[in-house]
Structures are given as structure tokens and as C-alpha cells.
Amino acid sequence: MAKRKVLVTGASGLIAGLLLPAFQERYDLTLLDVRTTNRLGQEIPGIQIADLTDRNRDNYRHHFQGVDTVVHCGFVRAADENDPDQRFWAEFANVQMAYNVYQVSWEEGVRRVVVASSNHAADYYEPLILDHKMDVVTPDMRALSDNYYGWAKEAYEHLGFVFAVGKVNAALAPGVQQRIGHHGGATILDRAQGRPLENVQIRIGGPRETDVANCPKGDLRCMRRALAAYISQRDLQQLFIKSIETEDIRDENGVPFQIFYGVSNNPHAFWSIVNARKVIGYEPQDNSEVRFHALVTEHIRAAQEKERQGTQKPETE
Structure with missing residues (x-):
């Protein structure tokens, strides 16, 4: 049986590094990043260089052809993280990159995108919980952050929902339809009707x-x-694998979109994983109090x- 084709962006980064050992056993992988070494300077085999912030998607379109699922871990970091202005523009570039990943995935008929989001998409609530003014944050609450990093995560969560609804590409210009029509994946009819791009956003907790x-x-x-x-490495791997492989991720309105919190089975947890248990059968094996x-x-x-x-x-x- 042929392995599922999965493309991983940001493949030399921390999160991808935790996922790849499990992914390499299960999937036919395409690995993309702007460098081939991790933060320690270690070479990561198999990475192909691609700048996904480039607005000309034809420069990397071929990597997405024939892919079933994209796992988006790509991230632009500010050169000086103490400079708020640089932090904003770096995060703005991350939002632009998310758009490019969604759009080229849609154009090439990718079934689903699974995104490494962050608990920081709603980190405004965290001090309230630690001050005993709130008890829990659920994925369906309005995402609020007090920093550019969290703002960007929420922005490409919402952008993912836009693509999951499928409306934005319904009126794709005929010339654009013709240009991308010869590529694999969805048909022109699908595109004209606004085919949804399935989308899972994983708000990762503390993978350390x-x-x-x-x-x-x-x-x-x-x-x-x-x-x-x-969240332990094996629980993180399970959460991503089930987000890739679960057949039906539609919400109560039929939109193939989910937000899951990425934490282990922690008694102290104040981010709800009820929907992850229900929708994809996530069953974390580890417990921070025991660990x-x-x-x-x-x-x-x-x-x-x-x-x-x-x-x-x-x-x-």
C-alpha cells in the first residue's frame, strides 16, 4: 500500500524535529525550509530549499503537486526580537506565508493543511486563569492575544477557516483557472464551486x-x-498524525475546520482538549504531574x- 504523501514546511525547526521521527515511518515526505540545518547546526537530510514567503507561488508549486496533506511549521523570526517594529513585520510575513501555503495547497488539490499554531493565539486569558479569574480556555472562545506572535497565530487560524469554508476561490478568474487547470488535484469545476481546503490548527503548549x-x-x-x-513528544506526534489521518473533521455546520490544543493528559491543564478527544480520538499517554x-x-x-x-x-x- 502506497504511503500517504505529506509535505512539511519549516522542516529544520523545533516542532518539525519532534514530528519527523514518527512521520518518516508512516509517510512519503517532502521537506521544505530556507535552510538545511537546525538551530544546533546539524544537517537535516532530505530538506529542499523553498522560500514560501515568495508571492510567486510558481517558484515552489511543484513541491505541492500530488500531496495529500501539508503540515505547516514554517516560521519567520525577527532579526532583533527586542525591536517591536521588527517583530511586527516578521509576524506579518508569517501571515503572508500562511496565505501562500493555503492558496498553493488549494490550487494543487491538497486535501488538508495541518498548522502548527500556538497557545499564544489566546494567551491574553492565561494570566486571568493563573489569577483565578477564569478556569479554562476552549478552542471556540474568541482568540485574544496581547503580543504580535499570538496575533499572527490567530490571524492564520482565521485565514485557515476562510479557506475551509471555500468561498474565497469560488469566483476564480477564468484565466487563472486555465493557468492552474493542468496541475494535479481538484478539477476546474471544483475550483469554480469553491472547493474547501480542510484545515486543522494545533495550538501547541509546551513541547519541552x-x-x-x-x-x-x-x-x-x-x-x-x-x-x-x-506536551510530550509522543503525544505531539499522535495529535498531528490523527489530525492528518482522521477522515471527517467537519464541525457542526459542515465546515472542515478544527482548532485543537496541544497538551498532554495534564491534571493542571486549563486548555480544553475535549474536542480533540471527540473529533479525532486524541488520547494523550503522558501526564505532567507523573512525569x-x-x-x-x-x-x-x-x-x-x-x-x-x-x-x-x-x-x-
């Missing part, structure tokens, strides 16, 4: 093993956030010691 340890000892607020956000139980104990003891010292009355002569 270091967040709990990096909290200052006794900082229970930081610890709670780290425990809530944690980091020794560190949790250290944090609790340190917090208790700080409290004890704070309640001690100074000695008087």
Missing part, C-alpha cells in the same frame, strides 16, 4: 522537558503553568519553606 525545572524553586504559579502546558513528580515535590517544599520563613517573627533582644 525543561519548563518545570526552569521555574524558580517555590514559584508555584510558574510551576502550574509549566505543568498545564506540557515531573520529583520536581513538583521540590517546588512545593521550597514554597512551604518560603512561607514558613515569611511567617516567622524576627527575634527581639
Whole structure:
């Protein structure tokens, strides 16, 4: 049986690096990035160079032909992340790149795009939860962020929904239809009727093993956030694989669009994964409290010691 053809953008990045070991066993992969090495300078075999911010999609269109699913992990980083102006324009480029990925995927008849979004698409709510003013954030709540990174993630989530509805390309000009009509995938009739591009946005939490340890000892607020956000590598892989392979991802109105939070089975979690369990059968195997139980104990003891010292009355002569 032929393997499913999957294209991965940003293939030298952190998230792709966590996914590729599982993907390489299951899929016929095309790997794209603007460089062939990861952040450590290690060469990633099989990457082809493509700049997906280029508005001329013909320069990379051939990579998308015959592809079943695109996993979009591509990301433009500001040269100086301390400069708000540079951060905005970098994130604006990320929104433009998402458009290019959606549009060329639609033009080439790709069935589905699965996007590495982020919990930061709705990170405005997080301090409210940690201050006990809210209890949980669900994917159907309005996405609100207080920074350009989160704003961009929400922007290409919403842009993905636009493509999933399928209306935007319904009136594609005849000349454009003719130009792309010889490529594989959807027919001209599909395009004229506005074929939807199936879309899954995964709001990844904390895909690291270091967040709990990096909290200052006794900082229970930081610890709670780290425990809530944690997602193990195998749970991240499962979430993406099921987002690729589940046949029907339509919502209650028939739109093939979903937002899933990417966290493990964490008791401290304040992002809901109910819909991921229901729609694609996501069953995370790991639990941050179990995984980091020794560190949790250290944090609790340190917090208790700080409290004890704070309640001690100074000695008087």
C-alpha cells in the first residue's frame, strides 16, 4: 500500500524535529525550509530549499503537486526580537506565508493543511486563569492575544477557516483557472464551486522537558503553568498524525475546520482538549504531574519553606 504523501514546511525547526521521527515511518515526505540545518547546526537530510514567503507561488508549486496533506511549521523570526517594529513585520510575513501555503495547497488539490499554531493565539486569558479569574480556555472562545506572535497565530487560524469554508476561490478568474487547470488535484469545476481546503490548527503548549525545572524553586504559579502546558513528544506526534489521518473533521455546520490544543493528559491543564478527544480520538499517554513528580515535590517544599520563613517573627533582644 502506497504511503500517504505529506509535505512539511519549516522542516529544520523545533516542532518539525519532534514530528519527523514518527512521520518518516508512516509517510512519503517532502521537506521544505530556507535552510538545511537546525538551530544546533546539524544537517537535516532530505530538506529542499523553498522560500514560501515568495508571492510567486510558481517558484515552489511543484513541491505541492500530488500531496495529500501539508503540515505547516514554517516560521519567520525577527532579526532583533527586542525591536517591536521588527517583530511586527516578521509576524506579518508569517501571515503572508500562511496565505501562500493555503492558496498553493488549494490550487494543487491538497486535501488538508495541518498548522502548527500556538497557545499564544489566546494567551491574553492565561494570566486571568493563573489569577483565578477564569478556569479554562476552549478552542471556540474568541482568540485574544496581547503580543504580535499570538496575533499572527490567530490571524492564520482565521485565514485557515476562510479557506475551509471555500468561498474565497469560488469566483476564480477564468484565466487563472486555465493557468492552474493542468496541475494535479481538484478539477476546474471544483475550483469554480469553491472547493474547501480542510484545515486543522494545533495550538501547541509546551513541547519541552525543561519548563518545570526552569521555574524558580517555590514559584508555584510558574510551576502550574509549566505543568498545564506540557506536551510530550509522543503525544505531539499522535495529535498531528490523527489530525492528518482522521477522515471527517467537519464541525457542526459542515465546515472542515478544527482548532485543537496541544497538551498532554495534564491534571493542571486549563486548555480544553475535549474536542480533540471527540473529533479525532486524541488520547494523550503522558501526564505532567507523573512525569515531573520529583520536581513538583521540590517546588512545593521550597514554597512551604518560603512561607514558613515569611511567617516567622524576627527575634527581639
